[in-house]
Amino acid sequence: MSRKDVFASLNPQAASEADSHAGVRAPKNRLRPILGSPELILDTSRTPVGAIGQSLSEISERNRRAEDIEKRLAEGLTVISLDTAVIDPSFIQDRMPGATEAHERLVASIREQGQQVPILVRPHPEKSGRFQVAFGHRRLRALNELGLPVSAVVRDLTDEQLVVAQGQENNERQDLTYIEKARFAERLQRRFPRETIMAAMSLYKSDLSNMLSVVSRIPSSLIDAIGPAPSVGRRNWMELADILSDTKSVERALTHLDSAEIKDLTSEERFKALLAHLKPRPNKAQADVWSTPHGERLAKVTQSDARVEIVIDRTQAPEFAAFVLDRLQSLFEEHRSKS
Numbered sequence: 192m193s194r195k196d197v198f199a200s201l202n203p204q205a206a207s208e209a210d211s212h213a214g215v216r217a218p219k220n221r222l223r224p225i226l227g228s229p230e231l232i233l234d235t236s237r238t239p240v241g242a243i244g245q246s247l248s249e250i251s252e253r254n255r256r257a258e259d260i261e262k263r264l265a266e267g268l269t270v271i272s273l274d275t276a277v278i279d280p281s282f283i284q285d286r287m288p289g290a291t292e293a294h295e296r297l298v299a300s301i302r303e304q305g306q307q308v309p310i311l312v313r314p315h316p317e318k319s320g321r322f323q324v325a326f327g328h329r330r331l332r333a334l335n336e337l338g339l340p341v342s343a344v345v346r347d348l349t350d351e352q353l354v355v356a357q358g359q360e361n362n363e364r365q366d367l368t369y370i371e372k373a374r375f376a377e378r379l380q381r382r383f384p385r386e387t388i389m390a391a392m393s394l395y396k397s398d399l400s401n402m403l404s405v406v407s408r409i410p411s412s413l414i415d416a417i418g419p420a421p422s423v424g425r426r427n428w429m430e431l432a433d434i435l436s437d438t439k440s441v442e443r444a445l446t447h448l449d450s451a452e453i454k455d456l457t458s459e460e461r462f463k464a465l466l467a468h469l470k471p472r473p474n475k476a477q478a479d480v481w482s483t484p485h486g487e488r489l490a491k492v493t494q495s496d497a498r499v500e501i502v503i504d505r506t507q508a509p510e511f512a513a514f515v516l517d518r519l520q521s522l523f524e525e526h527r528s529k530s
Contacts, residue, residue: 270309273343275335278312278322281357282350283382285367285375286328287419298333306330309342311356325356351387354379358391368419369428373402401425408432410441416448417465418458427466434469444469 310327324331325348327341334341348356358375367375372392376399379388389399405428406414413435435441447453447468453461481489489508493500503512 270342270344272340273312273322275331275339275341277320278324278331278341278343279315279318280328280331281324281353283354283357283375283378285357285371287368287371287374287415294329294333297329298336301330301333301339302337306334306339306342309344311346312343313346313348313353316350323353325353351383354383355387355391358388358393368421369402369424370405370414370417371419373406373428374414376402377406401429405429405432409435410445413441413444413448416445417462420458420462422459423462427462431462431466431469434466440469 308327308330310330311325312322312327313325315321315323322343322345325346327343331341358379376388376392376394379391380403383391385396385399388394389396392399394402402425405425409428409432435444444465447465448461453464456464477495478491478493480491483489487507488504489511490504491502493502501515503515505512
């Protein structure tokens with residue numbers, strides 16, 4: 192099934208109306224979101240995967256668009272009340288444990304204002320009388336803790352449609368961290384072609400390849416020990432993956448993360464501490480002073496892994512400085528002839 196068919200089959204009428212209303216067509220080969228609405232297309236050329244430092248207004252706008260996706264999916268359909276006990280999570284996990292403060296804020300918001308937007312579920316494909324979440328996992332968890340029923344839209348969705356809805360809603364909210372997205376992509380790869388993953392997560396092929404590469408090179412146990420690391424983006428995770436290509440580095444990493452002082456840090460701090468611990472430390476430059484047998488200073492020689500520096504003080508040894516400069520070319524020629 193093509194990306195366009197995946198989204199159109201979720202709500203073909205709304206997709207047609209949205210495109211007509213906008214008066215434009217999505218550019219060829221662009222990723223089409225749920226409902227196929229051009230204004231909701233994620234422009235990955237301007238928003239690199241793993242980018243951080245977005246303004247609060249940008250984050251707020253993305254949250255608004257995510258809610259718009261959900262509301263429009265519910266248009267023309269019946270919102271029903273379900274017991275949280277009969278709803279199971281998606282068959283593809285997308286989140287790691289953590290973000291306690293964000294969860295507490297959501298619980299407080301629902302307690303005070305109620306559930307503002309329904310979640311999307313489908314009849315469970317294997318368990319009669321039960322349902323499975325497409326999106327709204329956090330709201331479901333919060334409502335379950337509050338002992339409240341959940342408002343939900345029930346749709347008949349294929350596995351592919353469910354993960355596309357799940358991925359697109361997460362992508363608009365941008366509340367998954369880079370490593371959570373990478374693991375989500377890796378889990379999707381076990382069941383779906385890359386085209387479906389790219390559609391679900393609004394990724395270009397190169398971005399998806401980088402994510403899968405990171406997850407394949409960092410052991411799952413190590414990722415679990417680090418946690419979601421909210422502000423850590425693609426470059427840092429790729430740097431860690433490069434360092435961990437050495438088996439000894441993996442053992443050092445696991446030992447370091449198992450220490451009590453590291454466990455007490457936040458997920459983001461654990462990542463930074465681990466990366467600093469594993470990065471090779473450059474050898475300190477060693478300095479020597481060349482002197483004549485009578486103790487007269489000729490030159491200072493500083494050596495490191497990267498360079499050799501010879502500094503001659505012309506006020507102390509002007510003739511020696513001129514001699515060295517005059518002989519440099521011939522020394523190089525002599526060296527080359529012996530190579």
